[in-house]
Amino acid sequence: xxxxxxxxxxxxxxxxxxxxxITQFQNGAEEVCVKARGKAISKAxxxxxxxxxxxxxxxxxIGPIEIGTQQxxxxxxxxxxxxxxxxxxxxxxxxxxxPTK
Amino acid sequence: xxxxxxxxxxxxxxxxxxxxxITQFQNGAEEVCVKARGKAISKAxxxxxxxxxxxxxxxxxIGPIEIGTQQxxxxxxxxxxxxxxxxxxxxxxxxxxxPTK
Numbered sequence: 001x002x003x004x005x006x007x008x009x010x011x012x013x014x015x016x017x018x019x020x021x022i023t024q025f026q027n028g029a030e031e032v033c034v035k036a037r038g039k040a041i042s043k044a045x046x047x048x049x050x051x052x053x054x055x056x057x058x059x060x061x062i063g064p065i066e067i068g069t070q071q072x073x074x075x076x077x078x079x080x081x082x083x084x085x086x087x088x089x090x091x092x093x094x095x096x097x098x099p100t101k
Numbered sequence: 102x103x104x105x106x107x108x109x110x111x112x113x114x115x116x117x118x119x120x121x122x123i124t125q126f127q128n129g130a131e132e133v134c135v136k137a138r139g140k141a142i143s144k145a146x147x148x149x150x151x152x153x154x155x156x157x158x159x160x161x162x163i164g165p166i167e168i169g170t171q172q173x174x175x176x177x178x179x180x181x182x183x184x185x186x187x188x189x190x191x192x193x194x195x196x197x198x199x200p201t202k
Contacts, residue, residue, distance in 0.1 A: 038143065039140075039143050040143075041142055041143040041146050042139065042140050042141075042142040042143045042184065045142050045168050045184040045186060046184045048168060049168060049169070049170045049182075049184050053170055053182075062168060064166075065166040065167075065168065066166075067146050067149060067150060067163060067166065067188075068150070069150045069154055081150075081154075083143065083146040083147045083150050085146060087168075
C-alpha cells in the first residue's frame with residue numbers, strides 16, 4: 001500500500017515533488033513515501049518539510065525515516081555506493097491548506 | 102549527554118566527519134549525534150552509512166532520525182528556511198573494524 005504512494009525525488013525543482021505529494025493526499029492516500037538517493041536526499045527532506053509547514057501544518061506526521069546504501073554499477077565495471085533515504089508522511093486529517101493565503 | 106557527542110557536518114570531505122564519529126566512539130561514547138542542514142544533509146547520511154558499513158558493521162544502530170526547519174536571516178533582511186537533519190548513532194558493542202583490511 002505504502003509502495004503505491006511513493007514519490008521519487010529527482011532533478012526537478014522541489015515544488016514539483018511537493019505538489020506530487022499533496023495530490024496523492026488529495027486522492028485519498030493516508031501515507032505517502034518520499035524516496036531519494038545521493039545528492040537528492042537534501043531535497044527529499046526539503047519536500048517533506050515544505051509539505052508539513054506550508055500545506056498540512058499540524059496534520060502531518062513525518063516518520064519513520066529510514067536510510068540505507070544502494071550499490072550501483074559505476075563506470076568501467078566498478079561498484080558505486082549511494083546513500084538512500086525513505087521518509088514516510090502520514091496524514092492526520094483531511095484538511096490541506098491553501099498556500100496562497 | 103547526546104549533545105556533548107555531536108558532529109556537525111560542513112564542507113569538508115565525508116571521511117573527516119567519519120573519523121570524528123569513530124573517535125568519539127573510541128573515547129567511550131555510546132551515542133554520537135550527526136547533525137547537518139541544507140545541502141550537507143546528503144553528506145550526513147553518507148557519513149552515517151560509511152560508519153555503519155565500513156567501520157562498525159552489526160555494531161551500530163542508526164536512529165532516531167529527526168528532520169526539521171531552521172529559519173536563518175537571509176540577505177537584505179529576509180528570512181530563509183533551511184532543512185535540518187539529526188541522526189543518532191548508537192554503538193551496540195566496542196569493536197571497531199580496521200577499514201584497511
